[in-house]
Amino acid sequence: MTDPFAEVVTLLQPAMRFSKTVTAGGRWRVSRPATGEPFYCAVLEGASRLIVAGREPVTLHAGDFVLVPAAFEFSSTSIDPLPEGEISPVAVADGRSRVGDPDGPTDYRALIGHCAFGSPDAALLVSLLPEVLHVRGEPRLTALVGLVGDESRSGRPARDVVLERLLEVLFIDALRSAGATAPVGLVRGLADPRMAPVLRRIHESPAEAWSVARMASEAALSRSAFFERFTRVVGIAPMEYLLTWRMAMARQLLRQDGAGVAHVAERVGYGSASAFSVAFARHVGQPPARYARAEAAAG
Missing domain, CATH: 2.60.120.280 (Regulatory protein AraC)
Structure with a gap:
């Protein structure tokens, strides 16, 4: 795992x-x-x-x-x-x-x-x-x-x-x-017996169709109990954590030679390159293709 x-x-x-x-x-x-x-x-x-x-x-x-x-x-x-x-x-x-x-x-x-x-x-x-x-x-x-x-x-x-x-x-x-x-964050989340399996599954399969309800099922908690516990222990809401990790992975993939936007979108859980581009630009501040070109020029 x-x-x-x-x-x-x-x-x-x-x-x-x-x-x-x-x-x-x-x-x-x-x-x-x-x-x-x-x-x-x-x-x-x-x-x-x-x-x-x-x-x-x-x-x-x-x-x-x-x-x-x-x-x-x-x-x-x-x-x-x-x-x-x-x-x-x-x-x-x-x-x-x-x-x-x-x-x-x-x-x-x-x-x-x-x-x-x-x-x-x-x-x-x-x-x-x-x-x-x-x-x-x-x-x-x-x-x-x-x-x-x-x-x-x-x-x-x-x-x-x-x-x-x-x-x-x-x-x-x-x-x-x-x-x-540890204070709130990933470290404390991985020490929590209910949160740890969810965090490991997110990292193992970030491209899957995650929802709060599915995460709650992985933790064997109700949706509301899971949301409250995840936010309290990890420090951010479950879907915000998922987005943060997906964007970190996307930026790493875009820095790799030959990693096209459509390929990266699929690897981090987006059904289309356009949906991924919108999310990436909102989170990072520029479209993924421009980010990849800038990183290639800097490297």
């Missing part, structure tokens, strides 16, 4: 931008603007607080892993932080950053990094993921992040290929580790 986690991560095309080890001591506070780049942090020693704009602060302990698929404005602080508005200087040397008291003992160590998503559909796909993913008690993730950091600083042959594969594994492992504790 199709694995939605793997499909979303593969379509996102994650690539390493940079990673570094951060150490800190005493009271400290660092802030970052909303870059839009995916951000991750694996705490190796000590504890800190992560404050993402518009959300409650998260306390991180050694072994915790945090993934922010689209980095909002955020701050990271010591447990006893500096006053609001006061920012610590950051010293950088040999790929490592030091925050807080430069001469005092180290009481915090973490591996942090930024990624980039190569897919033009990144914003669309990221909307299916939680805004902040916090995983605790998963040493596999800490080990994987360590491998990513080591490889990113190496000059070994095939470094970029290895990093691409490691990042895919890292993202998938982070998503599946979160499970039912």
